[in-house]
Amino acid sequence: MLSALMFIPCAGAFFVLILPRRHDAAIKTTALAAALGAFCVALLLVAGFDAASERMQFVELHPWMGDAGITYYLGLDGLSLPLVVLAAFFTPLCILACWDDVKRHVKEFMVCLLLLETAMLGVFVSLDLFLFYVFWEAMLIPMCLMIGIWGNPDRRVYAAMKFFLYTMVGSVLMLVAMLYLYVLHHAATGVFTFNILQLHETLLPRETQLWLFSAFCLAFAIKVPVFPLHTWLPDAHTEAPTAGSVLLAAVLLKMGAYGFLRLSLPLFPNAAVDYGAMLFAVLGVAGILYGAWVCMVQKDLKRLIAFSSVSHMGFIMLGISAMTITTLQGAVLQMINHGLSTGALFLLAGMLYERRHTRMIADFGGLFKVMPVFGAIFLVVSLSSMGLPGLNGFVGEFLILMGSFARFKILTVIAASGIIFAAAYMLWMFQRVMYGAITDSANEGVRDISRRELWVILPVVICIVWIGLYPKPFLKISEPTVIKLVQHIEHKYRLNVAQEAIKVTGLQFPVDSYFNRPLSTGN
């Protein structure tokens, strides 16, 4: 079923390719049908998912390049299922959102979008490291083309190239680290394999772990993006077309965080716990504050939302760094939340752009009078982004902050102030755009939200409210996987430490004394 999920959009792209160029309506309908098909399969996966089991489900294992140890290995667990549903959920919404928006080269746009969906879904369900890498890289081409061809004419090429090259640098270093891990696994077990679950069991010395952890984390840190490596994000988000921005913010950023949880942490727990935790906690908090402060001085609406993404992903990084069950649950949930709220924000910004052809906040003002329904929805989404209790953002942020307080007291306090800054920039932006008197006469004739746009935005709003009021089903899905992850990290950390002690001293220490050692460290 996972193969069907991944390749329905691909088949849809193929059908769109053979349709003649002029029939825009047929092209768009086919694309929408393919995306909805993938979403239906995703819903079937949710229905068939056993939330009590921490094992991989819907597993598909076929030989591919056996001599190199590469298999076609797919699987779903509590970590990837929410992200798969998120990706499959947003793609049809994006197609609907840009129904009237994209006028030139509609066929190629839809093909790019569908191929992008295949790659995104592929990343989340791959359990073979090579397959993961192939999808990780393959996702760059359609995104780069979408930004470069259908983005804003002034800076789209710069943004596309920057996005591609920046992400690629991290990815190729991850490739070398992958190959090195592959060789080390063979040295330890005699088997050449890229199977992620088997590679999780490799024991590695500390220095090696540090190098490999750095290489893997560089790739994911660029994607998330973690604070100093975020400079590609504002340009890419701002210059991309609406559909591109939404998918970038909602799904692609989560791929970085998913990489941390699926690969960096379980493969190299010693490096992660001893060095990575503190580093990424600090960088995460720095990202929260930096993103928030820069947001407050933004004049461009989409750029503001982009920097708010940096800020929100900082919370997720803090949650990942603390590595307790609560914070990891919060991080996974916050990934969904951020996807929903920021995706919705970009959709709404796209609707404003369609009407007024400007993204500058100063050009708006007093829109609530002429677009009341739009205003209400915008308000709900902004409040969710801020983390208002009752909406989805609060649940995730609360779990993260509550859990990481035990580990990183000072950092958590600083991070909590980020919520205040989020409120500041969001409310101020909302006030300047929607409230007040209508200063620009062009704003008077703006039409309110249309039926198609309601179809686009309401599902997202419903999910936002649902998760805010009743997050339990979502938390239950990820719980077994998160528990298993934390247990795996602890267990492997101790095994590695014991292994090193044996190597260093040559003596066999009683392993019991290591079971009493608490997980490091924090302040």
Place this chain on the structure above:
Amino acid sequence: MHIIAPDITMAAIAPALVVFCAGLGLLLLGAFLPSLVRAVSTGVSLAALVAAGVLEFGLWGRTEQAFSGALVIDGLGVFAACAILAAAILTVLQSASASCDRVTSCDHTEYHALLLFSISGMLCMVAANDLLIIYLGLEVMSIALYILTGFAKRDQASNEAAFKYLLLGGFSSGFFLYGCALLFGAAGSTGLSVILHVISGPGAAPGPMLMAGIALLLVGFGFKVSLMPFHMWTPDVYEGAPTAVTGFMATVVKVASFTAFARVFICSLAAFRPAWNGAFCALAVATMTVGNLTALRQENIKRMLAYSSIAHSGYLMVGMAAARHAPSDPAMAGILYYLVAYSLMTLGAFVAVTLVSNTERERVAIDSYAGMGFQRPLLAAALAVCIFSLAGIPPTAGFMGKFYVFTAAVKSGHVWLAVIAVLNSVLSLAYYLRIIVVLYMREDAAENLCGRFSAPAVLALAVAAVATLLLGLAPGSLMAAAKAATAFIP
């Protein structure tokens, strides 16, 4: 009186002989029937190449020496020969396009004859087990190419390129020959098997004569595959030569040269690996970096593809640094796979350039490709596939080639080499993406994009692009063949 009957195994030279005779036949035809249609030359060449290919397939699986150790029939030679013949078939198809009319119209029999002679030299070179036979194949290949480079007689750039190639090629052949002589002095024979036997013997130590010989051989080979200090001829020659010839040079010459390079160094000089391995690593790094850095500034697509081919030689050298003389060596198999993938993607790019050029002049300025992505979508898509493959982005054959080579490098302990190589891949993306940007993200160029449709060239482009994608998605069978091919002798 004791007469030693010469050891003649026709099977070993049959493919080369077929191609060579076809070339001779074309020359005669051209002399006696001056009004011969170009389609006939194309047909004869294709027939000869296909026949040679069939003969080569028949040799697969045998491992034996022929002509008293001068030639050898083994997996490496057969694999390389098949790759060369496949690329040559695509080149002949490309030469049948309209824009090559300008170049070949009056002298098409000579053009095809020279191509065939060059190929026969290469077929000899990849099967050679003796330094002098390698030299023989090298010279036959090169001299034909010197003439082909200058085939556009009225084009000054072409004449200049031919002259440069002749001079520099002559010098490098001289270096190569001197290296052969020194190696002969040190080992007592020019046969690769004998050299292997002598220097792996117990008392062998790398004396100054042997080291000098190895260094000179390295120079000779380095010139042919465009390694860093010896690469200066490549951009000018590739730019000046007619595009079909450039595609031919960029691909099959490298395949043949790397095969001979591998035979001499990795195989017979294996005992002195510590001596030349460091040089290989240094050359690889230098070649990749210089090739990629210089390509960033190029405005002419042929020149840019020339520098990109220099960079790919660098990646191949990474594989050579990691390779060992062992059965199923992953590095050797990776190099063979990479050579096939590289040939396909480079040929695809050059055929695309041919297809948008017309009979007056070639379309080589990168900016003149603006807007082609939507005006001629299929052609641009094929070119884009080849470009992404050259950059090493999955799921293409170029990515798989780099994957195999870098895996082999990491396996053999050259991790830093792999790191530098992947960083170079990112660097190369900067100029490959420029082509994509120009194709798709720019408004239409002012010029009229009229290349004439030509079925054989379109077929060649389609084959190259589709094969690039297929080999990227399902590289298993080619890789298995490459692994089997590494059972090579001596």
